[in-house]
Amino acid sequence: MQLLAKHARPETVKTATLVLSIAEGGKLGSLAASVDQASAGALSRLLKRGDLAGKPGQTLLLHDLPGCKAERVLLVGSGKGELSDRQWRKLASATLGTLKSLAGSDATLAFDDIKVKGRQVYGKVRLLAESLLDGRYLFEQFKSEKAAASKLKKLTLLSSAEHLADSQRALQHAQAIALGMAYTRDLGNLPPNVCHPSYLAEQAKALGKTHKQLKVEILDEKDLKKLGAGAFLAVGQGSAQPPRLIALHYQGGSKDERPYALVGKGITFDTGGISLKPGLGMDEMKYDMCGAASVLGTLKAVLELQLPINLVCLLACAENMPSGHATRPGDIVTTLSGQTVEILNTDAEGRLVLCDTLTYAERFKPQAVIDIATLTGACIVALGSQVSGLMGNNDTLIKQLLKAGEAADDRAWQLPLLDEYQEQLDSPFADIANIGGPKAGTITAGCFLSRFAKNVHWAHLDIAGTAWISGGKDKGATGRPVPLLTQYLLERCKA
Known part of the structure; x- marks a missing residue:
């Protein structure tokens, strides 16, 4: 699976699935708020109904969100405040589990505004990438019937301009380690x-x-x-x-x-x-x-x-x-x-x-x-x-x-x-x-x-x-x- 980092506004990205984080209590981070504004408040209205509590690892899939170029939007709960390494890995696992079940060949993750305790951009992105890549591992060499191949081939991580170089270095290291x-x-x-x-x-x-x-x-x-x-x-x-x-x-x-x-x-x-x-x-x-x-x-x-x-x-x-x-x-x-x-x-x-x-x-x-x-x-x-x-x-x-x-x-x-x-x-x-x-x-x-x-x-x-x-x-x-x-x-x- 290919991993890339790029700088772009989330609502402008053409992708099969755009993944946004939602904090506990339905709070929107800066990236989700940008999408909410582009959709004329569609995200805020949905969250007010209580369909997603925002606890770490919770997910909610949306289709055809107005004002957004993504085919579908996956909301992922990110809990309260800063995440621990374990919570960050759980969020990655929940995200990957849902993405693997979808038809799209690519996805874009807008997680740049999530805080992880004790980690700067490089450490946060590398841990996320390693978790995603390791989660794709299968050992089927001796099985007569293989699992259906995942359609997911590419993941793009959105990054601010100031964080882009650190994110790219983290992805390079993560892919080698994985x-x-x-x-x-x-x-x-x-x-x-x-x-x-x-x-x-x-x-x-x-x-x-x-x-x-x-x-x-x-x-x-x-x-x-x-x-x-x-x-x-x-x-x-x-x-x-x-x-x-x-x-x-x-x-x-x-x-x-x-x-x-x-x-x-x-x-x-x-x-x-x-x-x-x-x-x-x-x-x-x-x-x-x-x-x-x-x-x-x-x-x-x-x-x-x-x-x-x-x-x-x-x-x-x-x-x-x-x-x-x-x-x-x-x-x-x-x-x-x-x-x-x-x-x-x-x-x-x-x-x-x-x-x-x-x-x-x-x-x-x-x-x-x-x-x-x-x-x-x-x-x-x-x-x-x-x-x-x-x-x-x-x-x-x-x-x-x-x-x-x-x-x-x-x-x-x-x-x-x-x-x-x-x-x-x-x-x-x-x-x-x-x-x-x-x-x-x-x-x-x-x-x-x-x-x-x-x-x-x-x-x-x-x-x-x-x-x-x-x-x-x-x-x-x-x-x-x-x-x-x-x-x-x-x-x-x-x-």
Whole structure:
């Protein structure tokens, strides 16, 4: 769907559907008032009848409004005063839901006079556009009967002359982020018999072929063994699908500029291994690669925007299966860093592929390393599905990510990474155990990773609660945290 911004009076726009906001109590904003004046008070008379209360998300469709060049006018309630981000998204969803049911191929949104708390024009327009584009997402690759294609092909956002440049920039960024989110969702929603480590490697190669600034390296089992990535190899050794460490190098900045590194957990299916998970809901363990998918989605947005930045994307991809070759509880492996790990639970496998990948990331001398992983169920217990867990070893990096999450409405929450928690990982037989017991599971997982990131500025995003929606008709990957990560990189380009 095409999104445009332009400056025009709403009543003069030729469009299939003109969308106007109506505040609670039937109050008209400046744009709706302009249409009301052109229609000789038709809107005011209609609202006095009480057909639309103006609560956020309420809609009323009008046809052939006099004095207006639009074929139809959709009134959308915008509530009282300033909207919260959540209310703004609900308004976008309600608008899109009605527009998709109409026959018109285009629509024009006159929302420039709506106020959103804490947001200037750019942030307000970008959030609206991302919500509209994400709301169009469908995953029907494996359905015999596809949903009828929406007739809606173009949306135009009316803007004042002074706001036009900010609105156009917001739309450009929103469309790139939405593209990255859709790519992330597609990868996450694929079945595990299709999306395995080798498949993700092929996707990376395909990206490299279409973008000259992108260099792609694929490390197979032999390469990992030669490196000494014993923890990484231990996870995949029970599967018929071989593990892959995928490295994508984007050169958008100067050659001497140190890159930023994104590291994604890519467990394409997680049975738990010998420490087998319960069968109920295990199908959703195809989403255990959403960290890697979000890194690819973020890279997709960066490529679309041609950001002037250097970026290294590392995808730690394996399948965790039980078999006669699988790692056992009690096994001890030697990591790429030389530290030894006692594997007490084979279902704590994500940190094993990540620890070696974090060590590998050091060779690129990154300015910062961010790993993204569906790492712990404990994070869902702590934070639910609203925000991602965040930990790290550098206060400036943590604050930058928290700020980016606020700006993108893709929020994270910092958890403590204190030395006291490290003691839970003590092992009598190895340097470290891969689990720290039932208490503070998200934090001890972060503590584990921190031991492999001491030489870099590092942050860890636990997206176990935010990467996908469980159960029901809405089940599926969300595309998070692509907005947060892209916002972080956008801000680094300004620095």
